[in-house]
Amino acid sequence: MKILIVDDNPTNIIIIREILKKEDYSDTVEASSARGMFERLGVSSPGEPADPPASDIDLILLDMMMPEMDGIEACRLLQQYDNLKDIPIIMVTAVGDSKKLAEALDAGAVDYVTKPINKVELMARIRLALRLKQEKDWHKERDQRIQEELKLAALIQNAVLSPPIHDALFEIDALYRPSSELAGDLYSWYPLGDGRYGIILLDMMGHGISSSLFCMFIASVLKDTVSTYVEPEKVIQELNRRFNMLYIDSQLVQYYFTAIYLVVDTKYKKIDYVNAGHPPALFYHGDAPVAQLNAVCPPVGLFDKIEAQTQTISYEQEGHLVLYTDGLTEAVEGTQEEQLDWLKRKLHGGHLFQKEEMERLLLDEALSAEREDDKCLVWISLKGGESKE
DSSP: EEEEEEEESSSHHHHHHHHHHHOOOOOOEEEHHHHHHHTTTTTTTTTOOOOOOOOOOOEEEESSSSSSOHHHHHHHHHHHHHHTTTOOOEEEEEEOOOOHHHHHHTTTTTTEEESOOOHHHHHHHHHHHHHHHHHHHHHHHHHHHHHHHHHHHHHHHHSSSOOOEEEEEEEEEEEEESSSOOOOOOEEEEEEETTOOOOOOHSSOOOOOHHHHHHEEEEHHHHHHHHOOOOOHHHHHHHHHHTTOOOOTTTTTTOEEEEEEEEEEEETEEEEEEEBBBBOEEEEEETTTEEEEOOBBBTTSSSSOOOOOOOEOOOSSSSEEEEEEEHHHHSOOSOOOHHHHHHHHHOOSSSSHHHHIIIIIHHHTTTTOOSSSSSSEEEEEEEOOOOOO
């Protein structure tokens, strides 16, 4: 345990050092000025922006009244450095002015002792400050471990997202920006054979650890569910059954997710879908007005059973279909109708996906607001070719 004593009076340093030595705190270092303190802490010029390396000092006993720079100013400057601001500072002062003492505490000091030094009082305050620092260090280490685990979880979560597909009659890609390390949006797609593809985009309520865990559960059952049931209404109903298996009696919040699941058949040029409480997908087809794939049933997880009916749309010409989560539109100011009109305008144009342009037009503009929710967009390009009857 290393303690730094800072005082311009050599006698005061000797007194404090001897008190500490008799209490088995013999590992002490001294500085005769605030500048000397900063030099010992690795700061050559107090106030410079560069953060010094982590210090081996565990506590600072800092004299309040010193020439050139007093203890209060030194304490205030010390708080600018991330590697130093958590070192507890006990102010040593002969001043009984309550305003000055309050100013010292506001500047970052954790406590103070008055001169002449009372041995019992000094040691009690040192032990308290060191206990608090030990507890704070423990919390910092724990938080660091949690952050590292969250980063690992985010990498795993990102790994389950489907890669782009580029086929002769069909292309699919996505834009995705989570609001935090862990997100509540998930997209996946699966080739079903004979020119068909099963595609899902879902948005779990909230975001963070809980939503991410629910998303990972859904991701673990998606492939089996899609390949077994295929038809949109059956897939949504099975996901609802699986999700309700996670019910917890003491759970204060009822989790659920909105989803849109569709099967694109490039051979017969049709799209079967179920929209479970999700924002409407947008379908651009030739010169026809933008079609909306609106919700046809409640979100998944709200009820024990869910009634869903598959909807079908057909296409003859080239087109594109866009699925998205509400975090994208809600980042733009205006009513829901105005937000949807904004998105329709941004997505109008060529049918092939221009990823960099879409990032600039959509995500960068939407992110001018605060990032309060995950933002996801899935783009499906439907290419030409003769349909099969």
